Amino acid sequence: MHSERAFHPAHLAEFTRAERQRVPGSLEEQLVELYVQTRPALLGYLRHLAGSTGEAEDLLQITFLRLFDQLQKGEAVQEMRGWLYRVAHNLAMDHLRRQGRAESAASVWLEDRRRDGLAGSVEDEYSNQQQINQVLNLLNPRERHCLLLRAEGLSYREIAGVVGISEKSVSVYLSRGLKKFGNAE
Amino acid sequence: MKWNQPTGAGGFRHPDDEQLVSFFDGELDPAMRVEVSAHVTSCWQCRARLKEMETKIQAFLEARRKSLPSPEVLAEPPVEQFRERLLRHSAEQRSQMPLLLRAWGSVRRAWQPSATWIAQHQRPALAVVVIVVVLVATFTDLFNNTLAAETVLLRARDYEIAHQPRSGEVAISAVHLERIDRRTQAKSDLGTFEVAHDSATAAFLLDAQGSMPQVVSGPQAETRPALLRLAATQAIAAPVLEYLAERRWTPEVSVPAFRRLLESRGSEQSSARRDGDSIEVRYEFSSGHRSTITEARLRVDAAGYAARQLSILTADAAGQWEYRLTRQEQPPQLRTQQWATLFAAPGLPGARVHASTSALNLPPARITPLSYAQVPASEREVAVAGALHQADACLGEEIHIFPMSDGSLLVQGLMDRREQRDNTRRRLAAVGFPLSVEIYLPSEVKRGQRLYDSPDGPTIPLEAATATTVATLADFSSEQMPLHEKLTAYFSSRSTSEDDASKKIAAFSNDVVSISRQTLLHAWALQRLDRAFNPTRVRSLPAASLQELERLRADHRRWIGILSRQEAELLAPFLDPAQPPPAAGPNPSDSASLVRLAEQQGMLIRALFTVSSAAPDADASLHRLMTTLRQMER
Numbered sequence: 099m100h101s102e103r104a105f106h107p108a109h110l111a112e113f114t115r116a117e118r119q120r121v122p123g124s125l126e127e128q129l130v131e132l133y134v135q136t137r138p139a140l141l142g143y144l145r146h147l148a149g150s151t152g153e154a155e156d157l158l159q160i161t162f163l164r165l166f167d168q169l170q171k172g173e174a175v176q177e178m179r180g181w182l183y184r185v186a187h188n189l190a191m192d193h194l195r196r197q198g199r200a201e202s203a204a205s206v207w208l209e210d211r212r213r214d215g216l217a218g219s220v221e222d223e224y225s226n227q228q229q230i231n232q233v234l235n236l237l238n239p240r241e242r243h244c245l246l247l248r249a250e251g252l253s254y255r256e257i258a259g260v261v262g263i264s265e266k267s268v269s270v271y272l273s274r275g276l277k278k279f280g281n282a283e
Numbered sequence: 284m285k286w287n288q289p290t291g292a293g294g295f296r297h298p299d300d301e302q303l304v305s306f307f308d309g310e311l312d313p314a315m316r317v318e319v320s321a322h323v324t325s326c327w328q329c330r331a332r333l334k335e336m337e338t339k340i341q342a343f344l345e346a347r348r349k350s351l352p353s354p355e356v357l358a359e360p361p362v363e364q365f366r367e368r369l370l371r372h373s374a375e376q377r378s379q380m381p382l383l384l385r386a387w388g389s390v391r392r393a394w395q396p397s398a399t400w401i402a403q404h405q406r407p408a409l410a411v412v413v414i415v416v417v418l419v420a421t422f423t424d425l426f427n428n429t430l431a432a433e434t435v436l437l438r439a440r441d442y443e444i445a446h447q448p449r450s451g452e453v454a455i456s457a458v459h460l461e462r463i464d465r466r467t468q469a470k471s472d473l474g475t476f477e478v479a480h481d482s483a484t485a486a487f488l489l490d491a492q493g494s495m496p497q498v499v500s501g502p503q504a505e506t507r508p509a510l511l512r513l514a515a516t517q518a519i520a521a522p523v524l525e526y527l528a529e530r531r532w533t534p535e536v537s538v539p540a541f542r543r544l545l546e547s548r549g550s551e552q553s554s555a556r557r558d559g560d561s562i563e564v565r566y567e568f569s570s571g572h573r574s575t576i577t578e579a580r581l582r583v584d585a586a587g588y589a590a591r592q593l594s595i596l597t598a599d600a601a602g603q604w605e606y607r608l609t610r611q612e613q614p615p616q617l618r619t620q621q622w623a624t625l626f627a628a629p630g631l632p633g634a635r636v637h638a639s640t641s642a643l644n645l646p647p648a649r650i651t652p653l654s655y656a657q658v659p660a661s662e663r664e665v666a667v668a669g670a671l672h673q674a675d676a677c678l679g680e681e682i683h684i685f686p687m688s689d690g691s692l693l694v695q696g697l698m699d700r701r702e703q704r705d706n707t708r709r710r711l712a713a714v715g716f717p718l719s720v721e722i723y724l725p726s727e728v729k730r731g732q733r734l735y736d737s738p739d740g741p742t743i744p745l746e747a748a749t750a751t752t753v754a755t756l757a758d759f760s761s762e763q764m765p766l767h768e769k770l771t772a773y774f775s776s777r778s779t780s781e782d783d784a785s786k787k788i789a790a791f792s793n794d795v796v797s798i799s800r801q802t803l804l805h806a807w808a809l810q811r812l813d814r815a816f817n818p819t820r821v822r823s824l825p826a827a828s829l830q831e832l833e834r835l836r837a838d839h840r841r842w843i844g845i846l847s848r849q850e851a852e853l854l855a856p857f858l859d860p861a862q863p864p865p866a867a868g869p870n871p872s873d874s875a876s877l878v879r880l881a882e883q884q885g886m887l888i889r890a891l892f893t894v895s896s897a898a899p900d901a902d903a904s905l906h907r908l909m910t911t912l913r914q915m916e917r
Contacts, residue, residue, distance in 0.1 A: 166373060269302075276340065
């Protein structure tokens with residue numbers, strides 16, 4: 099006896115519609131696969147940089163669009179892991195710079211609201227997010243970046259490439275960061 | 284800080300924090316590493332520092348862990364959203380790219396091996412992206428008349444790589460061979476080769492004037508017979524043939540074939556010159572070359588660098604000759620199973636080209652399903668249909684047999700129950716030839732499995748079938764059921780209590796609906812069989828396969844008959860005796876009308892045995908139903 103499901107090809111039709119545009123083995127599909135596999139590590143790092151998961155996800159996806167462009171143009175990507183972290187890092191930095199400008203506007207607005215006694219939820223949300231990173235915020239950005247990347251298992255050379263400093267400086271920032279960090283305990 | 288200054292406990296200065304952390308991370312250079320290691324072994328202070336560092340690292344990791352995204356966020360990547368974004372992005376990018384670059388980009392991407400960084404990073408998770416190296420040629424010198432011969436050959440090769448046969452197709456060209464007396468310009472035809480390039484393997488076929496096609500794959504294969512067939516009718520000087528055979532040269536107009544010709548020409552001289560809308564490159568042979576060849580020439584289109592003509596010039600005591608091969612492209616053909624068999628038939632030379640595609644640097648093309656219209660049915664398909672039939676997988680399941688572009692068969696589809704899938708897999712494993720089987724459970728499909736459309740085109744709509752299944756047992760015993768009065772009257776006289784009667788009514792109704800559904804399933808399976816093995820497709824099947832198909836069809840027809848009879852018997856007591864008995868109508872001749880009848884009986888059953896807002900006239904409906912069933916009985 100056949101089960102009810104066999105009569106409903108609707109789910110199949112819906113699925114194959116999406117499936118139709120997929121070309122197995124294409125660059126796009128390989129990137130989707132790479133995205134799925136590397137997402138946990140990259141998303142963790144990006145979230146530390148960008149603050150919110152939503153923004154981190156967006157930056158992560160843009161990173162892969164960049165990778166697509168690069169490969170599509172026919173340019174070689176020699177060290178994939180370092181490349182991904184570097185591009186993600188730079189995107190996040192750009193994002194923060196832009197957001198810094200937006201934030202200063204927001205703080206003015208927030209100041210106005212506070213004067214009017216209307217601050218409330220917006221402010222709470224902001225401080226919540228700050229709290230999450232409170233411990234890590236003891237570190238200055240360079241130290242934080244180096245430590246986080248090291249925690250992701252990157253080599254000093256890769257870290258140097260991502261952050262844009264020398265390998266020697268990586269060990270300096272790492273030891274300084276660790277020291278500061280430990281002192282705070 | 285210098286290491287050789289004696290100080291402190293170990294006789295050396297303590298490493299500083301940077302050195303210690305680098306040591307910890309295994310990032311010190313080997314010499315330093317040895318020293319620090321020795322120092323740490325002997326120095327309590329530094330061992331304590333290392334320990335402290337470890338504690339700090341752990342504290343940092345703990346803080347980091349707390350601030351990582353939640354496991355749910357990490358475990359559920361928005362794959363579909365990202366895929367859509369990437370595809371949109373990709374479409375935009377592609378539309379902006381220059382046409383030529385686009386073609387090259389895609390070809391190179393498939394073509395280049397992906398080794399560099401995978402070797403550097405052993406993390407298998409990352410080992411999927413292909414390294415791309417594209418040499419973008421500039422076409423600035425398109426209008427120059429003097430070109431380096433090598434440059435022309437490189438571009439011609441690029442053209443070839445960019446114009447490989449499309450997936451699922453076979454590229455055909457006719458290569459005409461003529462011999463020209465260079466003094467008198469008198470031409471004589473030596474014959475024509477048909478060259479077929481495969482899209483799925485690196486193999487190509489040579490067919491000299493309708494004789495047995497020969498698989499050749501680059502330099503590995505024996506090409507001499509093909510040449511000798513031509514030589515038998517028209518004279519090609521023995522030293523020339525000797526050299527060509529030795530070079531494993533194949534008579535086709537392509538850059539690899541041209542290069543093979545040049546392999547030991549014993550000269551460095553080459554030139555290229557533009558001649559109207561084509562460019563000709565000339566590679567000289569050393570004077571007095573043992574082959575008597577003096578020069579090889581390749582003529583390519585000036586606009587696109589497609590190789591058109593290949594010439595071998597010889598001079599011996601008997602005269603000066605030019606053997607000229609001219610290529611004429613033919614429309615590509617679909618890579619039917621006949622083609623696939625030819626390209627990969629065991630026993631033919633070059634059959635193992637799958638394993639050694641390196642000769643021509645061709646990428647193995649993507650294997651895609653073909654539609655039923657593209658390929659005739661094979662014996663194997665029939666065998667698979669038989670196996671599915673045995674497992675009842677032909678009934679109501681979303682299972683299709685896909686003939687693939689590489690000549691293989693794929694059985695793919697959805698099934699609801701694991702046991703049925705196991706059973707089906709067992710049956711399919713017994714067919715005795717290799718077969719890809721991809722049967723998914725719906726839950727697996729959601730995790731991103733690939734499913735193809737039916738090779739038959741769109742799935743047959745099953746609205747009517749769906750309709751018969753919506754009834755539940757609760758409906759069957761409902762008092763609003765059109766047949767309720769008759770059923771109650773009938774079963775009350777045969778029951779001990781009212782409760783017993785209503786149970787009997789429910790069971791009876793359930794039987795009727797189940798049978799009706801089974802009837803429809805068999806009709807549907809029959810129709811699918813007819814579509815998959817339509818007269819055009821089965822034309823070249825052997826008698827045994829045709830018999831097997833007929834057996835499968837007969838089995839479904841037999842079941843439709845049995846089930847219809849059963850149903851008619853069940854319903855007979857409720858017919859209105861006042862009406863004339865239902866006459867058997869004309870017998871359905873084809874599966875389409877059988878499906879129509881089956882749908883009709885399904886709808887009538889549904890109307891009679893479920894609660895419907897517009898209650899039909901029970902007697903009339905029942906009468907119509909019986910007529911339908913009688914038609915299906917045979």
